[in-house]
């Protein structure tokens with residue numbers, strides 16, 4: 001569904017992505033794991049067309065994404081830090097997103113109600129706590145029922161109840177056969193969710209394996225323990 005072929009991106013002298021090739025298919029829930037600065041967000045932004053690779057290319061359903069932005073409608077993106085107009089209320093942000101989309105098919109408002117956002121729709125974005133802002137970002141990512149979800153550290157700042165709500169939502173969407181890409185440093189959160197692991201370091205793809213393969217290779221069932229083995 002999404003294929004990155006030999007993607008390289010440099011910022012000045014720094015190679016944020018170094019000849020990265022990955023294939024992500026429908027029905028997979030992929031954890032994108034790696035130390036700070038290893039290129040995870042740059043890879044995500046390249047897939048979204050927000051960063052243009054210096055070389056290599058990315059296809060979405062066999063079409064090169066360059067100059068062909070319609071595929072973006074099929075992706076729900078939850079950024080690491082959501083930025084919204086300060087003076088807009090939550091309600092206005094949702095209305096704006098619906099207006100931009102023009103003719104959205106049936107929307108998915110499950111997270112809006114499960115996060116209790118309906119009760120705070122009149123609050124201004126600048127007054128929200130970090131966690132509530134994350135809830136708005138998550139609800140927006142799922143709103144248009146996209147085929148692909150890209151979630152960049154989705155549970156950062158969420159309380160345990162909200163994290164669990166989001167995790168259960170991810171599992172439900174996974175069961176519908178969507179492609180879900182998640183970055184997180186909290187490996188214990190990914191255990192029940194992911195089917196595949198992409199591991200990056202210094203802008204390079206170290207490996208892309210199924211969870212079963214990783215468990216078999218390391219003899220560990222839990223992701224955190226498997227990575228402790230790998231990083232020894």
Ligand SMILES: Nc1ncnc2c1ncn2[C@@H]1O[C@H](COP(=O)(O)OP(=O)(O)OP(=O)(O)O)[C@@H](O)[C@H]1O
Nearest residue numbers: 011014015016034035036037038039040041042043
């Ligand atoms: N717009 C930019 N200009 C300059 N350097 C950048 C830019 N975006 C990313 N980088 C650099 O590219 C490298 C990879 O960054 P990236 O955000 O992709 O890492 P990451 O794996 O997502 O890290 P984290 O786990 O901290 O979120 C870092 O060294 C970062 O400073």
